[in-house]
Amino acid sequence: MTRWHLTAALAGGATLAALLAPTLNGLVSTGGGDTNNGGGGLIQPLVEPPLPPPLTQQAGKIQLTAGLDQGAVLAGQPTERLLVVTLKAPDADGGNDRPVNVSLVIDRSGSMQQRGKMEYAKRAARELIESLDASDTFSMVLFSDDAELLAPARPMLDAAWLLRQVDAIEERGSTNLYAGMTMGIEQVRRSVSSETVNRVVLLTDGRANLGVVDPDSLGNIAASAASAGVTLSAMGLGVDYNEDLLASLADHGGGSYRYVSDPTTLTTAFRDELQQMSAVVASGVAVDVDLGDAELVSVLGGYATSGDTDRTRIWLGDLYGGETRKIVLKVRVKPGAAGGDLDIAKVTLSDRDGSYAPAQVVAKVTDRPEEVERSLNKGLASLGYMAVASDLADQAASAYAAGKKDESLSLLRASTGIAAQNAARFDDDSLRKQAATLEEQRVQYDAAAPESEEGQHAVKQNKATGRAWSR
Structure with a gap:
């Protein structure tokens, strides 16, 4: 049953209860009087059950749940509530991994000499290359003052040649992150396919100081690539890079952000990234929240968003097998009359395969504080x-x-x-x-x-x- 069917059924039940209420109230004892059950009245007062929890519905491959922290609000006054959306991805099919089309974009600036960071990066790159096979497409970009295409995008047929290129990398220059990122995106776009996981993996230890350095402009580039099917993950190495910029690139790019404090753990970080790429079950995932009897206060969690106070799109990008994600929005619910319902929001999930039936979020309006408390959804x-x-x-x-x-x-x-x-x-x-x-x-x-x-x-x-x- 879809959520709107349930909402209609609840509305019908409320109407029926309203029609029966005068009759029931007349039958409930208010004390005294002759009865056939010892003065207890013909029937006892009804105890209302808790409000039903939000439904979980299937949206393509994803299980979608949307609801308020409390499903009832007090009549006649605005109130702030938390609108919580959860997305549960199915387990990945381990025997049917999708091929990857990946560009590894590595900062080769002079600061990568410190603490042996470049040597650890080269070691991690070697392991990633050795983990790929002929069904995968690989390219590699280096950046310092400008970008250098170390290995153009091609099927993984000559790992030995690639390993020799990696061994020859030397550090130099500054940090033109823009040049490296855009070259990596272009390499992946040349072989982009709906049958592959298309990903740029960016590693840097410093702050962008050449080329385009404005965070919003760089974020827009990542978002544009994501809309064309190319996601971007960002890894920050050490403590000297701009974590807000890299997190924003990953958010707009629909990939992952990782803080790598110790260069000796880079191999593990690359391995985890490759495992995630192999476990992608849904791409281009976004959630649209259309507010009705509520206004948006804020979207928590730093997600990349667009829209206005009535309609907001939250961009998630790739979802991985078995992953559960949540989106939390602060909303201000408009005043309503006791006994009615408020249509809070319509929550719609979309991905590369299309858009799915929305989940409806409704709040009950009451003049009883105890009913508001009873409507709490602890989860x-x-x-x-x-x-x-x-x-x-x-x-x-x-x-x-x-x-x-x-x-x-x-x-x-x-x-x-x-x-x-x-x-x-x-x-x-x-x-x-x-x-x-x-x-x-x-x-x-x-x-x-x-x-x-x-x-x-x-x-x-x-x-x-x-x-x-x-x-």
Whole structure:
């Protein structure tokens, strides 16, 4: 049964209950009077059951759920609610991995000499190359002052030649991330196919300082590539790169963002990226939220979004086998009359294969506070408040990085309080763990100077952790 059928059925049930209410009220005893059951009345007062949980419906390959943290609102006043959308991907078919069409784009600037970063990057690139086979397409781009095409896109037929090219890489110059990224995108686009996973994997240890450096412009390039079927993943190595830029590139590009603090773990990071590429079950995934009796306050989690307060598109890109994602939106529900329903939102999922039937989100309007409390959906509320706490923690990390330590600590205390209070309210272990981790972050920020290596590491690590909490 689709969600709109259920909504119609509930509306019909509400109408029938309204028609019967006067008769039922006349039969309920209010005390005294002769009865045949010892003064208890002909029937006892009805106890209303809890509101039904949001339905999970199939949207192509993805299971989609959408609902409010509380399904009822008080009459006559606006109220803020959390609209929570979850997406559950099916397990990947391990025996039927899709071929990959991948371009590896590596920063070769002078800073890659430090701590042996380039040698570890070369080692990781070698393993990735050796993991591919003749059904895969591979290209490799280096960038410093400009971009160099080390290996043009072609089927993986001569791994030995590629390995020799990798061995000869040397560091030099500055960081023209734009040149490397655009060349990598172009290589993948030459062989793009709906039958393959088409991905650019970008690795850098520094800040873009040549060519196009504006984050919005670079994000738009990644988004344009994604709309053409080419996703982009970004890896930041060490503590000197711009984590907000790389996260934005991955968000707009529909791929993954990874913080690699230790160059010795690059091989593992590349291996994980390849495993994810092999497990893609849905590409070009986006969620459109059309609001009715509500207004958008914010979308949490740093997703790439477009639209306005009435219609918002949230871009997710690739989903992997067995993955569960969530989107949390703060919305302001408009006032309604008691006894009625409010049409909060229509949530529609689309991917490369098309668009699917929307999920309808409805709120019941009541004048009874206890009914509002009874409408709590603990599962969705836990997910929602984890994202709320994470949003404050992300603000704390940005404030700390900007040298505003007192503001950062204040935001973290507020974030920890939200997680801890709702952990107790919902008896939720995930929120308890989040609260404990947030307290550890506060200790980190209190102990280290923002400009220190320890402080910069804490910012990048904590922002990456927050992304996982919000999504």
